[in-house]
Amino acid sequence: MDLITPLKLSHLEPVAQGAQKLVFRHPDDPRVLVKVVNPRFIERRDRKDRFYQKRRRIGHHRAFAREMIEHLVVRALHPGRLAPCPYMQNILGVVDTDLGTALLVEAVLDENGDLAPTLRDLVETNRFGPRERDALEEFLDWALDSNVLINDLSADNLAWHHDGHFVMIDGLGDRAGIPIRAVSPWLNRLYKRKKIRQLREAIEALQDAD
Ligand SMILES: Nc1ncnc2c1ncn2[C@@H]1O[C@H](COP(=O)(O)OP(=O)(O)O)[C@@H](O)[C@H]1O
Ligand SMILES: [Mg+2]
Structure with missing residues (x-):
């Protein structure tokens, strides 16, 4: 899997979506999902709250940051353990895509x-x-x-x-x-x-x- 070249997602259909994110299957590995913040969500939010958004350092990536911190909190409880916590989505990394920054996560299948x-x-x-x-x-x-x-x-x-x-x-x-x-x-x-x-x-x- 090439983790460095930005991923092209815009020609793909999301496999799922929620109120905030679009979820794609990784083109190279179906066990991996790629989550981006839905550009429509960003537009709507920015229109609603222009002043606030400009002042936020992390902006729309806040949702990713929250997930990653909890992921690391649980790992910190068991340093050195290889298996991730079974009750939480396993986060694999952050990558660039043509739809913006994305979180790579293990798919639950x-x-x-x-x-x-x-x-x-x-x-x-x-x-x-x-x-x-x-x-x-x-x-x-x-x-x-x-x-x-x-x-x-x-x-x-x-x-x-x-x-x-x-x-x-x-x-x-x-x-x-x-x-x-x-x-x-x-x-x-x-x-x-x-x-x-x-x-x-x-x-x-x-x-x-x-
Ligand atoms: N790791 C995963 N494994 C399987 N399905 C997932 C996974 N992550 C997300 N999904 C599916 O994608 C949907 C939207 O993802 P989610 O991260 O909840 O985005 P949102 O922030 O928009 O709610 C979920 O409700 C679920 O159906
Ligand atoms: Mg959700």
């Missing part, structure tokens, strides 16, 4: 090698059974007990790994201007409890909508 379903996909297609429910509880226990910061624990940000566990693929880190949860484990836990409660409510609402 299903048994056919396609992009894994999210928790939302599972619930919406009635595939959220006892095995998936137990795996979600296991993930939530880890999320609460670990020192990672979480800001967006939505059903779109958890991917179902076919070996039977959930992986958080977005929504890590702290969005607050003053990152107080990073220095207060108590506040961090309190906030995560709230996020977990809200996720449970969201799952119930998705099930009721059936």
